[in-house]
Structures are given as structure tokens and as C-alpha cells.
Amino acid sequence: MTEENITSPDANSTNCCDEDSRRKFIVVSTLAVSAVCGVFPFAAGVTTILDPVKKSAGNKEKVPWTKVVPLTSLSEDGKPAKYEIILEQVQDAWTTYKNVPAGAVYLTRKGAGVTAFNLKCPHLGCAVDYRSKSNDYFCPCHNSTFGLDGSVTDVKSPSPRGLDTMDTKVEGGFVWIRFQQFRPNIVEKVPLS
Amino acid sequence: MDSLSTISSKYRGKSSSLMNKFLDWLDDRSGIRSLVKEALYEKVPGGARWRYVWGSCLTFAFFTQVVTGTLLWMSYSPSAQTAWESVYFIQYQVWGGWFLRGVHHYMAQAMIVLLVLHLMQVMIDGAYKAPRELNFWFGIALLGVTLALSLTGYLLPWDQKGFWATAVATNLVAEVPLVGPMLQKIVVGGVEYGHQTITRFFALHAGVLPGALIALVVGHIYLFRKHGIHVKEPRPKRDSYFWPDQILKDGVACLAVLLAVVFLTLYFKGAPLGPPADPSNEFPARPEWYFLFLFQLLKYVPAFWGAVIIPLVFGLLIFLQPFIGASRKGHQFNVGFWWCLIAGAAGLTFLAFSEDQANVNHGAAVREADWQAQRVVQIAQEDGIPPTGAVALLREDHQNRGRRIFAAHCSSCHRYKGHNGRGYSVEEDQSAPELAGFASVDWVTKLLNYEHYVSPEYFGGTAFKEGTMANKVLKKFDEEETKLLPQVALLLSDLAELPYQEPLEEEQRERYMDIFYDDLACIDCHDIDSEGEGSAPDLTGYGSKKWMVDFIVNPEHERFYGKKNDRMPAFGRDDKLSMEEIEIVIDWIRSKPASE
Numbered sequence: 043m044t045e046e047n048i049t050s051p052d053a054n055s056t057n058c059c060d061e062d063s064r065r066k067f068i069v070v071s072t073l074a075v076s077a078v079c080g081v082f083p084f085a086a087g088v089t090t091i092l093d094p095v096k097k098s099a100g101n102k103e104k105v106p107w108t109k110v111v112p113l114t115s116l117s118e119d120g121k122p123a124k125y126e127i128i129l130e131q132v133q134d135a136w137t138t139y140k141n142v143p144a145g146a147v148y149l150t151r152k153g154a155g156v157t158a159f160n161l162k163c164p165h166l167g168c169a170v171d172y173r174s175k176s177n178d179y180f181c182p183c184h185n186s187t188f189g190l191d192g193s194v195t196d197v198k199s200p201s202p203r204g205l206d207t208m209d210t211k212v213e214g215g216f217v218w219i220r221f222q223q224f225r226p227n228i229v230e231k232v233p234l235s
Numbered sequence: 236m237d238s239l240s241t242i243s244s245k246y247r248g249k250s251s252s253l254m255n256k257f258l259d260w261l262d263d264r265s266g267i268r269s270l271v272k273e274a275l276y277e278k279v280p281g282g283a284r285w286r287y288v289w290g291s292c293l294t295f296a297f298f299t300q301v302v303t304g305t306l307l308w309m310s311y312s313p314s315a316q317t318a319w320e321s322v323y324f325i326q327y328q329v330w331g332g333w334f335l336r337g338v339h340h341y342m343a344q345a346m347i348v349l350l351v352l353h354l355m356q357v358m359i360d361g362a363y364k365a366p367r368e369l370n371f372w373f374g375i376a377l378l379g380v381t382l383a384l385s386l387t388g389y390l391l392p393w394d395q396k397g398f399w400a401t402a403v404a405t406n407l408v409a410e411v412p413l414v415g416p417m418l419q420k421i422v423v424g425g426v427e428y429g430h431q432t433i434t435r436f437f438a439l440h441a442g443v444l445p446g447a448l449i450a451l452v453v454g455h456i457y458l459f460r461k462h463g464i465h466v467k468e469p470r471p472k473r474d475s476y477f478w479p480d481q482i483l484k485d486g487v488a489c490l491a492v493l494l495a496v497v498f499l500t501l502y503f504k505g506a507p508l509g510p511p512a513d514p515s516n517e518f519p520a521r522p523e524w525y526f527l528f529l530f531q532l533l534k535y536v537p538a539f540w541g542a543v544i545i546p547l548v549f550g551l552l553i554f555l556q557p558f559i560g561a562s563r564k565g566h567q568f569n570v571g572f573w574w575c576l577i578a579g580a581a582g583l584t585f586l587a588f589s590e591d592q593a594n595v596n597h598g599a600a601v602r603e604a605d606w607q608a609q610r611v612v613q614i615a616q617e618d619g620i621p622p623t624g625a626v627a628l629l630r631e632d633h634q635n636r637g638r639r640i641f642a643a644h645c646s647s648c649h650r651y652k653g654h655n656g657r658g659y660s661v662e663e664d665q666s667a668p669e670l671a672g673f674a675s676v677d678w679v680t681k682l683l684n685y686e687h688y689v690s691p692e693y694f695g696g697t698a699f700k701e702g703t704m705a706n707k708v709l710k711k712f713d714e715e716e717t718k719l720l721p722q723v724a725l726l727l728s729d730l731a732e733l734p735y736q737e738p739l740e741e742e743q744r745e746r747y748m749d750i751f752y753d754d755l756a757c758i759d760c761h762d763i764d765s766e767g768e769g770s771a772p773d774l775t776g777y778g779s780k781k782w783m784v785d786f787i788v789n790p791e792h793e794r795f796y797g798k799k800n801d802r803m804p805a806f807g808r809d810d811k812l813s814m815e816e817i818e819i820v821i822d823w824i825r826s827k828p829a830s831e
Contacts, residue, residue, distance in 0.1 A: 065479075072479040075486030082493055083299040086338045087306030089331030096330055131619070135310075136317070136324035138619025 105209075105220040105233075106130070113212050116151040120190070122172045122179075124148055124161065127221045144221060147208070148172060148179070150190065156217050159192050159205040160224065167226050170205065179205060202229045275478035279464055282472030283480035286360070287464060289353035291485035292492050294452070296346045299493075300384075301445060303339040311391070313437040315429050316624035318393035319511040323615060323625065326508050337500030343385055344499075345492055347525045350378055351577065358573050361566055362465035368557035370458035373451055375553055380448045382525075387440035389523055393433060395604060398512035399520030401436075402428065403530075410542035428514070510607035511626040519600040521591070528583035531590075549576075599658040606658075610635060637823020640816050644806070645670070648696075652828060666696030667803070671828040674731035674778025679724040685709040698801040703760070704771065719754055722747045730763070731778025735827035772796060783821045787812075 110125050117123065124146055132142040146161040146169075159179070163170050168183035178195060179188040187196040192205035209220040225232045262268045279287070310329055312321040325332035354374065357363050363371035386404060390397040409419040424431025475481070500506075510516070522530050533541045552572070559565040591597045607629060614628045621627060629635050641649075641656035648667035655661045669692045672678045681687040688709050689700045699705060712720070726747035729739045739747070751757045760771035773794040776782040785792070788807025791800045806812040812820075 068479050068483055072483040072486055075483065075490055079295055079486060079489045079493060083302035083338075086299075087303055087331070087335040090306055090310065090325070090329050090335050093330040093332070133619065136320040136328070136620055137622055139622060 105222055107211070107218045108221050110147070110149065110217045110219050112215055113151070113156070113217055114215070116149055116156065116217070118151060120150055120152060121174075122148040122150045122159075122190070124172065127219065129221065145223065147219060147221070148205075149210075149217060154212060156210045156212060157192075158208045158210045158219050159188075160208065160222075162206070162223065162226070163201060164203045164206055164224065164231075165199075165201040165227055202227060203231060206231055275476070275482075277460065277463075277477035278474055279477055279481050280474050281464075281466040281470035282475045283484050284471070285484055285488070286356055287481060288485045288488035289349055289356055290459070291482075292488050293346065293349050293353055295489040296342055296349060296492060297448065297452070299342050299496075300339060300346070303335055303342070304441060304445075306335055307339060308441060311437075313391070313433045315393065315433060315512075316622070318391060318433050319508075320620050320625050322392040322394075322508060323612065323620070326505060327612060327616065333505035334500060337503070337505035338496055340506030341496045341499040341503075342492075343388060344523070344525065345496055346381055347385065349492070350381055354378065355573060355577075358570050360465055360467065361560065363557050363569075364560045364566070365557060367458070367462050367465065370455060370462070371557050372554065373455040373458060377448065377451050377455060380444055380451060384440060384444045384448070385523065385525070387436045387444065390436045391433065391440060392508055393512045394509035394608075395512055395516065395518040396507075396509045396521070398428065398514075399518045400522045400526075401432075403520055404522070407538060407542040410539045412543065428512075508608065508612075509604055510611055510629060511624065513626050513629070516607075516629075517600075518604060519591075519597050521587075524584065527587040528580040531583040531587040596659055599654070599660065602658050607635065633819050633822055634826070636816075636819050637826075640812070640820040641670075641823065644812060645820070648802070651824075664696065665691050668693045670824050673824050674728055675733060675736065676724055676728040679727045680721060683709065683720045683724055685712075698799075702799075716755060719750050722750055723755065723757065726751055727774065727777050730774065730776055730782075731825070732780075733778070733825055733827075768793065778825075780818070780821055780825065783825070784814075784817055787817050787821065788814075 106129075108127055108129055110127065125148075126146050127144050129142050129144045130140065132139045132144065148159045148161065148170075150157045150159075159170075161169050163181040163183065163186055165181065165184055165186050168181050170179045170181050170186075170188070172178075173180050177190060179190075179192075180186075181188075181201070184200045185196075186194065186199035186201035188199075188201070188205050189195045192207060194201055194204055206222075206224045208222055211218045223234045225234055258268070307325065310321055310325045310332065312318065322336070325336055327333070357371070357374065363374075386401075390401040405419055405423050408422055409415040411418055420426065422435065424435045509518075521527065529541065532545075536545070556569045556572075560569045610632065611625055611629045614632060615625060618628070638656045641651060642659070646655035646661055647663050648665070650661065650665050650669050650671075652671045653660075653669070668682075682693055685705065687693055689695050689705050694700050694702075694705070725739060726744065728736065729744060729747075732738070748763070751763060757774075758765065758769070760769045762769045762773045763775050763777075765775075772786075784807075786795050789805040790796050790803040791798070791805055791808075796803070804811055807814065807817055
């Protein structure tokens with residue numbers, strides 16, 4: 043393209059169609075080039091914004107085992123006891139924290155096996171209490187009641203599901219747990235990761 | 236016919252009548268059509284030209300910096316324990332972070348180049364003269380703000396380069412008469428560099444300076460529009476309009492800038508990130524290339540001249556240039572002044588580069604910094620970064636400490652691959668053995684060769700050059716005996732249990748031990764697993780960690796050199812090094828030497 047071909051919009055042209063197609067070409071090229079330049083800075087960094095979405099997708103199978111307590115310290119009659127979960131390592135973006143309290147669980151012994159309930163109520167995340175008198179779990183915020191097996195016992199309970207269990211194992215005389223949090227207030231148990 | 240309806244009716248047909256209706260509605264309420272018309276139908280006297288593209292390129296570059304800078308901001312954390320760490324996170328963990336950072340880094344450099352081109356176009360065309368004086372001053376202020384943005388920007392990663400280069404720059408602030416020291420404290424946020432330095436620089440870089448730049452650009456464009464494009468008569472072509480003729484040229488030039496920046500980003504795999512800032516870790520402080528001429532200038536003139544007098548005189552002269560340029564001679568002087576300034580800066584930059592090229596220790600320092608940068612990233616990826624920050628990783632790293640202890644305490648006599656352990660050459664002559672690969676098969680094989688033994692690489696610089704081992708043993712071996720030496724080397728090296736060597740088979744060890752005891756009768760002087768006290772160093776566990784600890788603690792012990800010791804200090808006995816330091820340097824010496 044040469045400068046001779048470019049005319050101002052108010053110039054009178056004898057060959058209207060040639061002028062029109064040339065002008066159309068210039069306008070389309072200009073718009074295209076401007077669009078590329080305008081979009082480029084955003085395109086250069088859009089992946090960095092999407093990064094957290096990409097990271098959470100791959101993590102579901104990577105929940106680490108955390109050592110909680112010797113099996114012998116759990117009562118054999120199945121009475122629940124509350125334990126803090128200290129994660130060996132927690133990654134927050136660029137910082138690696140060691141031995142971080144991440145939450146708490148109720149552990150119940152059943153023979154050689156152990157059941158673990160997350161302390162958080164599946165309704166809206168308040169801390170659930172174990173009531174020894176009635177031998178059940180009770181959420182002091184919105185009065186959800188759960189049986190020893192974790193299921194909702196009172197129909198008036200607002201919690202959409204029972205207490206959240208997590209994988210446990212007994213190894214070397216210790217109870218180990220894959221500690222997780224779950225999405226509150228939905229019927230399905232969906233881990234947050 | 237106005238602009239928007241021209242486009243919509245002519246090129247998009249009737250299908251966009253809905254669009255037209257919407258634009259009519261919008262126009263009634265905002266007057267947008269006349270605004271767009273005003274913006275696009277600026278007259279370009281003499282037709283669109285390539286030489287007018289620089290202003291638009293700079294606007295595009297600044298726009299890119301604002302967008303990419305804001306995106307970086309989403310992951311950047313300004314504090315002494317998180318700045319380097321979050322930039323590391325962007326560079327190595329965030330999806331596409333290295334590219335985003337690279338674009339921001341190289342676009343900043345492109346801006347400097349574009350500024351110079353824009354300025355020179357204005358000077359040569361005489362577009363700085365009346366009635367455009369005010370706009371010229373706006374432009375010079377924009378130049379200053381852009382340079383300030385660069386200066387504040389490269390501190391933000393809080394790596395060694397940013398830290399040390401900024402230290403020099405802020406020390407220059409102190410040269411300002413009367414208020415200098417106070418000004419420096421304000422800029423640095425105290426006496427020492429730390430959290431407050433970063434937060435202040437970040438506020439300047441991401442808030443104050445871009446804000447000032449936007450305000451100045453608005454004024455600059457307003458004044459540019461008021462006076463129109465400066466064109467030399469006679470006009471080269473028919474007059475045309477900004478849209479689309481000039482915009483197309485501007486767009487193509489912006490695209491070229493964009494492609495250059497993308498190319499640099501891909502070629503260099505993003506922007507560099509040095510080792511984390513550490514005031515106790517020396518660094519060859521050099522500013523970015525566009526400030527190198529100032530750096531070089533400070534080698535020749537006192538800081539007060541470089542920081543105050545010269546900028547003041549030049550600033551005043553530049554301020555007066557629109558008036559000086561009123562006459563033809565004055566204009567020629569102005570253009571000549573800028574050419575000289577550019578040539579001078581280029582010359583100084585060249586000198587700075589070539590002096591560094593010729594300086595062996597500068598090269599070593601750069602390689603050392605590169606090593607540290609790679610090492611700290613490696614540790615961060617393997618072990619994570621503690622809340623205390625990445626600088627602790629490097630300070631506590633045994634490999635890094637081993638090199639430093641060797642350089643500080645061993646390298647005035649010993650060498651490591653001929654240097655001081657950290658890549659620097661040593662001024663003193665080597666007077667004790669080379670220790671890279673100490674006790675490895677290769678190292679011991681050479682030790683048992685007379686020529687090597689008496690060379691400066693081993694004991695040539697010591698009294699042992701004339702000792703029994705050299706003159707009465709190694710020199711006297713006959714052909715048969717010499718053939719057995721490689722097996723002795725294998726035996727001795729096996730005793731070291733080096734982490735990178737396979738141990739011998741039991742049967743081999745016994746066979747070589749027979750050579751040591753009987754064929755060559757080394758046992759007459761050197762013990763291995765025997766009770767008696769030989770007259771030469773005990774080789775039981777030779778080169779093993781324990782043997783080396785005992786030796787370095789006290790080489791004058793009877794087990795080792797005893798009274799024959801030649802200048803080797805008793806580092807442990809005399810408390811020259813702590814036990815921890817001795818073990819760290821031994822672990823480092825016993826690790827496999829990196830291939831160059």
C-alpha cells in the first residue's frame with residue numbers, strides 16, 4: 043500500500059468502487075491491528091488470573107496423611123473425643139508453613155478401626171459439640187443434631203447432610219487421617235481443594 | 236456523514252441497523268459521535284507519515300505496562316520477606332507468569348528506546364519551538380517520570396540486582412544540598428533498606444508515578460491537539476486524517492513493538508530474577524542498561540556532580556531549548572546537543588560494558604550470582620520457602636556456606652578448580668593442594684604421580700616437595716611398582732566413601748590391601764587399620780568425613796603431620812572454625828565437583 047492510495051473521507055473520487063475497496067481494506071486492517079494491540083496486554087496475563095482454577099483441579103488425590111494420636115488413647119467404648127489436626131506442611135502460594143493447626147475432628151474407635159468426623163457443621167460451618175448426656179453431636183448455631191454415626195437425627199435440623207467423614211487408618215499404633223474440608227450447605231459431600 | 240455511521244452503514248450493511256439505533260440512543264445522551272469524530276478526524280497536514288508513530292507507540296507501551304502491571308500486582312506482595320518470594324511464585328509457579336513478567340520487563344525497556352526516538356523526532360523536526368514550548372516541557376517531564384518508573388520498578392523483585400542498584404541510586408539522593416540526607420531517609424523509609432523501602436517504592440511505582448504520567452499525558456495530548464502536527468513546508472503529500480491513515484501506520488508500528496517485546500520475552504525465557512536481596516552477600520551492582528552511562532559517569536566525576544550539578548545544568552539547558560531554537564543556529568545547536576548527549580551516553584555505556592568484560596572478577600561475580608539464583612530456586616522448589624523468606628534458604632544452604640567457608644578460610648593456600656571455591660581468582664600463589672574432587676580416584680591417582688605431586692597443584696608449594704614421599708618414594712618407583720599405583724589409588728579412594736563413587740568389592744579391597752602392605756610396603760610409614768604409629772599420616776579412613784574432620788581440627792596431631800606440618804592451621808584446636816563450619820566445608824569438598 044502506498045500513500046497515494048490513501049485519501050481523506052471528504053475527497054471526491056472519480057473511481058468510487060476502487061476507492062471504496064481500498065478504503066475498506068485500510069479500515070479493516072486498521073481495526074485488526076488495533077484490536078491485536080488492544081487485546082495483547084490482557085492476553086499476556088490472562089493465564090495468571092486463571093492459575094488458581096487450574097491448580098485446585100489436580101489436587102484431589104493428593105490429600106496427605108496426618109498423624110493424629112496413638113490408638114490406645116481413644117476410648118474402647120466408642121465415646122468420641124476431639125483432637126486438633128496439625129498439618130505437617132501447608133502451602134500458601136509461595137510460603138511453606140510447617141506444623142499448622144488446620145482444624146479439628148471427633149474420633150471414635152470401633153475395634154481396630156477409627157471413624158473421624160470433621161468438627162465443622164455441614165450446614166454453615168459452626169463447630170459441633172459432642173453432648174455426653176444425650177450421647178450425640180449438636181451444633182450450637184442452628185441446632186442441627188447428629189447421631190454417633192454422624193447422620194442427622196432430628197428432622198428439624200437445618201443441616202442438609204450428616205457430619206463429614208474422612209479417610210482414616212491405623213499404622214504403627216497411631217491414628218492417621220486425610221484431613222479435608224467440604225463445601226457447606228449442599229446435600230452431597232464435595233471436598234474443597 | 237459522521238464516523239460511526241460511516242463504518243456501520245457502509246461496511247456492515249443493514250444487519251447493523253439495531254446497532255445504529257443503539258448508537259443513536261447513546262449519542263443523544265452522551266454526544267459520543269462528536270467526541271469520536273473529534274478524536275479520529277484530526278487533520279494530518281502533509282499526509283500520514285511513519286515519523287509520527289512514536290507518540291502512539293509510547294501510549295501503547297504505557298497501556299501495556301498498566302495492564303500487565305495490574306495483573307502482576309494480583310500476585311505480588313511488597314515486603315522484605317515476600318517480595319522476592321512472590322516474584323519467584325509468579326516466575327516459576329503461576330501459569331504463564333514468566334511470560335507476563337517478561338512482557339512487563341521488556342516493554343519497560345522498549346519504552347526507553349521509544350522515548351529517545353520520539354524526542355529526537357521532535358528535536359529534528361523543530362516541533363519543540365514556539366508555540367509548542369509548554370508541550371516540550373510536558374514531554375521532558377514525561378521522560379523523567381518514565382525513568383523514575385524504571386528505577387522504582389527494578390527494586391520490586393527485591394533481588395540482589397534491585398537491592399544493590401537501588402542502594403547506589405538512593406545514596407545519590409543524599410547528595411542534594413541541605414535536604415539530601417533527609418530526602419534519602421524519606422525515600423528509603425528509614426536508614427536501613429527493608430519493608431518500608433519496598434512499600435514506598437511500590438506506592439511510587441504503581442500509584443504516584445503512573446498517576447502523574449497519566450495527568451502529564453492528558454496535558455501532552457491536549458496541547459498536541461491544540462497546536463496540531465508540526466509539519467515542514469512544503470508539505471510532502473496531500474493532507475489526510477488521523478483515522479484511518481495515520482492510525483494504520485501507528486498500529487503497524489505498535490505491532491512491531493509488540494512483536495519485538497514478545498521475541499525478547501521468549502528468547503530470554505522471561506525477565507531475570509537474581510538471588511534474594513542480602514546486605515551481607517556482596518554483589519556486582521550494575522543498573523539496567525539504560526542507566527549504565529550514569530553509572531560509568533560516576534567513575535569519573537564526584538557523586539555531587541553526577542547527582543546534582545550535571546542534571547541541574549543540563550535540565551536548565553533543556554528547559555531553555557525552545558527559546559534557544561528560535562534562531563536557525565540555535566536550532567542546530569539544540570539538535571547537536573541531543574546528538575552529543577546520545578553519543579556520550581552510548582560511549583559511556585560502551586565503556587561500562589567493555590570494562591566489565593575485561594574484568595575477570597566481575598565475570599566471576601556475575602557467575603556466582605547466577606549460581607546463587609539457580610541454587611535458591613532449586614531449594615525453593617524442593618523444600619518450599621519458609622515464612623522467614625528465601626534469603627534464609629541461601630544463608631543456611633550447606634552448599635552455599637561450604638563455598639563461602641572455603642573461599643574465606645582455605646583458598647589463600649588451597650584452590651578449588653583453580654579458583655577460590657566461588658569462581659574468583661586468587662591473588663596469592665597456590666601453596667597447598669587443589670581440593671576439587673579430593674580423595675576421588677582421579678585425584679589420588681594424580682597424587683601418586685611424582686610429576687603431579689611436586690607440581691603446585693599438589694605439594695609443589697609446600698615443604699613436602701622435598702620430603703621423603705616425593706624424593707625417596709614416588710621418584711624411586713620402578714616400572715613394575717608404578718603399574719601397581721592405580722590399584723593403590725582405588726584402595727585409598729575407597730576409604731573415603733565419597734557419596735558419588737561406588738565402593739569396591741571385598742575381594743578387590745583385600746587384593747589392593749596386599750599391594751599396600753607387601754608389594755609397595757606403604758605400611759612402613761602410613762598406617763591403615765594397624766596399631767603402630769607410622770612416620771607419615773595415618774590413612775585409616777583416609778578422605779572419609781571423620782578423617783577429614785580430625786585432620787582439619789588438628790593436622791599437627793601425631794596421627795597426621797605431627798611436627799612436619801607445613802603451615803596448615805589447626806582450625807578446630809585453635810577455634811578458627813566451629814565444628815559445624817568444619818563439617819559443612821568438608822561435606823562440600825566431598826561432594827561431586829560440578830562439571831563446568
